[in-house]
Amino acid sequence: MTQPSIVTIRTPCLLLDEGKMQRNIDRMAERARSLGVGLRPHLKTCKSIEIADRVVTRRKGPATVSTLAEAEEFAASGFNDLLYAVGIAPQKLDRVTAIRASGCDLAIILDSLEQAEAVAAASRASDDPIPVLIEIDSDGHRAGLRPDDAQLVGIGKALDQGGAKLRGVMTHAGGSYDAAGADRHAEWAERERDAAVAAAERLREAGLPCPVVSVGSTPTAMGARDLTGVTELRAGVYVFQDLVMAGIGVCTLDEIAISVLATVIGARPDRGQVFVDAGWMALSRDRGTRNQDVDQGYGLVCRVDGRPFDDLIIAGANQEHGVIEVRPGSDALMPDLPIGTRVRILPNHACATAAQHAEYRVLDGGTSVVETWPRFGGW
Amino acid sequence: MTQPSIVTIRTPCLLLDEGKMQRNIDRMAERARSLGVGLRPHLKTCKSIEIADRVVTRRKGPATVSTLAEAEEFAASGFNDLLYAVGIAPQKLDRVTAIRASGCDLAIILDSLEQAEAVAAASRASDDPIPVLIEIDSDGHRAGLRPDDAQLVGIGKALDQGGAKLRGVMTHAGGSYDAAGADRHAEWAERERDAAVAAAERLREAGLPCPVVSVGSTPTAMGARDLTGVTELRAGVYVFQDLVMAGIGVCTLDEIAISVLATVIGARPDRGQVFVDAGWMALSRDRGTRNQDVDQGYGLVCRVDGRPFDDLIIAGANQEHGVIEVRPGSDALMPDLPIGTRVRILPNHACATAAQHAEYRVLDGGTSVVETWPRFGGW
Structure with a gap:
């Protein structure tokens, strides 16, 4: 298989x-x-x-x-x-x-x-x-x-x-x-x-x-x-690790071990926006980088292989919509992200983002899912 | 029984x-x-x-x-x-x-x-x-x-x-x-x-x-x-309904049908704080009232029977700690809330708060739990 x-x-x-x-x-x-x-x-x-x-x-x-x-x-x-x-x-x-x-x-x-x-x-x-x-x-x-x-x-x-x-x-x-x-x-x-x-x-x-x-x-x-x-x-x-920790110099972006996988479901080029199917339900409402030097919105957007795009963040989030935009003030360009494209989103706060999910899809370092590990919650 | x-x-x-x-x-x-x-x-x-x-x-x-x-x-x-x-x-x-x-x-x-x-x-x-x-x-x-x-x-x-x-x-x-x-x-x-x-x-x-x-x-x-x-x-x-809806006049506080039940676990009277066991894991990170006329913090604190205290909010939240304070600018007094006291917290955003829980504890209008209904999540 x-x-x-x-x-x-x-x-x-x-x-x-x-x-x-x-x-x-x-x-x-x-x-x-x-x-x-x-x-x-x-x-x-x-x-x-x-x-x-x-x-x-x-x-x-x-x-x-x-x-x-x-x-x-x-x-x-x-x-x-x-x-x-x-x-x-x-x-x-x-x-x-x-x-x-x-x-x-x-x-x-x-x-x-x-x-x-x-x-x-x-x-x-x-x-x-x-x-x-x-x-x-x-x-x-x-x-x-x-x-x-x-x-x-x-x-x-x-x-x-x-x-x-x-x-x-x-x-x-x-x-x-x-x-x-x-x-x-x-x-x-x-x-x-x-x-x-x-x-x-x-x-x-x-x-x-x-x-x-x-x-x-x-x-x-x-x-x-x-x-x-x-x-x-x-x-x-x-x-x-997570973006908050990276923002205070505790880790590098490359050391962040979890991310949210999302799919592009729409775009409004006239507003410089691309929409993905990861909203705050998948990312959490945590805005822990809001007061850091670099505000990462609801998360930093990466290619499916994990390499971050330049200055591309989840600028806004509804329940099941994440809104990708270029970070305010950056002159980076919105990459081409057609419907169906997969992206990975690095989380502000690992505890909060992981808590929105019932399981971990475990990667071998590449793009294959080698195991699925359950998470529990509650009190 | x-x-x-x-x-x-x-x-x-x-x-x-x-x-x-x-x-x-x-x-x-x-x-x-x-x-x-x-x-x-x-x-x-x-x-x-x-x-x-x-x-x-x-x-x-x-x-x-x-x-x-x-x-x-x-x-x-x-x-x-x-x-x-x-x-x-x-x-x-x-x-x-x-x-x-x-x-x-x-x-x-x-x-x-x-x-x-x-x-x-x-x-x-x-x-x-x-x-x-x-x-x-x-x-x-x-x-x-x-x-x-x-x-x-x-x-x-x-x-x-x-x-x-x-x-x-x-x-x-x-x-x-x-x-x-x-x-x-x-x-x-x-x-x-x-x-x-x-x-x-x-x-x-x-x-x-x-x-x-x-x-x-x-x-x-x-x-x-x-x-x-x-x-x-x-x-x-x-x-x-929820506090965001109440804040824009869509409902009254008394019409909000869900709340988070919490227990007092500590206090710092020198800082005007009481701690409860409902942090953002139970309340969500939603701060939907932040930009409304009345900022409700992470939620409005009520007595165990549901009646709100005057100007008492969850001013801060960590994963499993909620920090009760009197709303800034209010001259209301912190009520007596000894260790073990039960309070109810009205949520900013019902969708986000409910999503943090695996079940509803259903009340008969009083304080008896008459049923427990499961919730599901995931995608």
């Missing part, structure tokens, strides 16, 4: 270049090794067992998830060391306990006494000390306690003495996504390290255990120069 | 108030009746058999779809009169023919001679004249031929004489979404009518058949005052 080709398969669909992905995975694994820390990849980007098995370098070993549905799926496939890295709600503790009872060492995060007391109570009720990392705010961008917060030690004690298992601290400098260049990413990495290590030291000074000091995001993981005191690195989007 | 309650079910999830939906459906059906035209509801918003069965007033009768996957799903459940309202690519004609062969009268749209010739060839090859509406551009916002386009009659002839079935013309004034107020929507409706009827007359003058003259969008369907010459109305978002 001949393999299906991206010249003939149904569109729109999500393509994955497995070779590029593997090189991204290897690069980050080497980073963690050279920095002397563990790697706990974030699986929220891929939501795929097949990809997780390649990303998690130690078989079924440490990984991060963003929903309990991911924890349940990965635990069911044998993953035995997971961190659910979104602040816990007390109503979710029954599912946490059930996942743990299935044999997966699932840890959770929190940043309030209220949550700590609920987790301690659930630990006692289930006779299973739930492992907890206290979330630390290293950049003022979202949740977490500042490392000098007066409540930090009290929360640690409520966990440790209440029957839960205080495992450590974690932080994520989401603000690093808005910073461009390796030097800035190194500064943000140092900020993460600073905050997490300071919080860990306060807990230890109070006589509390803090074996884990967990930091990370793709930009800070790529930029970090010294992680003394840190035990593990978390990152997710590096597996695929 | 007691019914599950939105106070206890898993979050985030998509709630549907069936009573509100039914009133929206009835209102539009009455509009079409009073205007003397047929109604061909767009099912791209709901993507649900259970909802389609309620929306399509004539059982399994006329409806519109945005993907061939929708056409296949609805045809498989017995729908027998569908319009695929996105310009056709020649590669998709084998699926069109297969759906038609299954007993569903599926029609397609196009706006170029290239497409018309491909459809005529496929019609001859399958010995099944594929019905076609020529897409007309009534507002310069996307695809379609201007009604006076020199190619219009040639395309009609290529279809009619080539073995396809020229069924008529269609237009969609997407620009109406940016216009506020019933008078403006009436003007846009007149623009749709004008363009579609003018194109139909040109075809008829050339001796070509044009039984169908199809127009619509939710704002123009709600605003239309006279549809002389039009045979059918298409609209989709009216079934649920």
Whole structure:
């Protein structure tokens, strides 16, 4: 049987270049090794067992998830060391306990006494000390306690003495996504390290255990120069990379491993527009490059073999229509794209675009689809 | 067995108030009746058999779809009169023919001679004249031929004489979404009518058949005052309504039938923020109210019973975090929302938010979940 080709398969669909992905995975694994820390990849980007098995370098070993549905799926496939890295709600503790009872060492995060007391109570009720990392705010961008917060030690004690298992601290400098260049990413990495290590030291000074000091995001993981005191690195989007990461210098365009395959369905030459069958349903509504130096619209348009056209972007998107235009201000010419032409669109934000699809069409590096891997979603 | 309650079910999830939906459906059906035209509801918003069965007033009768996957799903459940309202690519004609062969009268749209010739060839090859509406551009916002386009009659002839079935013309004034107020929507409706009827007359003058003259969008369907010459109305978002529609005066907040149920997972009182477990994965990245008079962020926050809080919005969103803040410029106070509190979030854009979910949790008007209806996606 001949393999299906991206010249003939149904569109729109999500393509994955497995070779590029593997090189991204290897690069980050080497980073963690050279920095002397563990790697706990974030699986929220891929939501795929097949990809997780390649990303998690130690078989079924440490990984991060963003929903309990991911924890349940990965635990069911044998993953035995997971961190659910979104602040816990007390109503979710029954599912946490059930996942743990299935044999997966699932840890959770929190940043309030209220949550700590609920987790301690659930630990006692289930006779299973739930492992907890206290979330630390290293950049003022979202949740977490500042490392000098007066409540930090009290929360640690409520966990440790209440029957839960205080495992450590974690932080994520989401603000690093808005910073461009390796030097800035190194500064943000140092900020993460600073905050997490300071919080860990306060807990230890109070006589509390803090074996884990967990930091990370793709930009800070790529930029970090010294992680003394840190035990593990978390990152997710590096597996695929995307235009936002390229825009801040974390990767090159050629390293982006996913794209959306689309077909030309119309044109308005009088307005300099070509229409494709990938709208925001296939690309997502993410406009993450809007405030970057180069606004990529809803994505950068490439030839079917993956080579980008000059300054050709998805300038607008409706539900099932993408509008190709030459980037404003460019003197590039609209290429000839007759009805039925196939193009590939690089995504702004890999997590958001991949989430619009139920499967990956896996390429061998050329244009043959060698495998199809399912994705899951939900909560 | 007691019914599950939105106070206890898993979050985030998509709630549907069936009573509100039914009133929206009835209102539009009455509009079409009073205007003397047929109604061909767009099912791209709901993507649900259970909802389609309620929306399509004539059982399994006329409806519109945005993907061939929708056409296949609805045809498989017995729908027998569908319009695929996105310009056709020649590669998709084998699926069109297969759906038609299954007993569903599926029609397609196009706006170029290239497409018309491909459809005529496929019609001859399958010995099944594929019905076609020529897409007309009534507002310069996307695809379609201007009604006076020199190619219009040639395309009609290529279809009619080539073995396809020229069924008529269609237009969609997407620009109406940016216009506020019933008078403006009436003007846009007149623009749709004008363009579609003018194109139909040109075809008829050339001796070509044009039984169908199809127009619509939710704002123009709600605003239309006279549809002389039009045979059918298409609209989709009216079934649920949303904040974008409320912002342009098409509905009230109280008529919005879907919302995202979320749980409070943290707070930063020093920054005036409360965090919930509905981020952009549950809400979508749609920021459709950004340029309206009232920017609703990623959604308007309501109490668990559905009553909106004053000026409380999802001001920011990460993948699994929504950030509640008081709207900038408002002097409303942040209500007390302790960890574990349930809130409901009204969506900017019903099509985009619903697409982030695999099912509807259907409410009886109160807080009991009486049914769960699956949604499908894909292409």
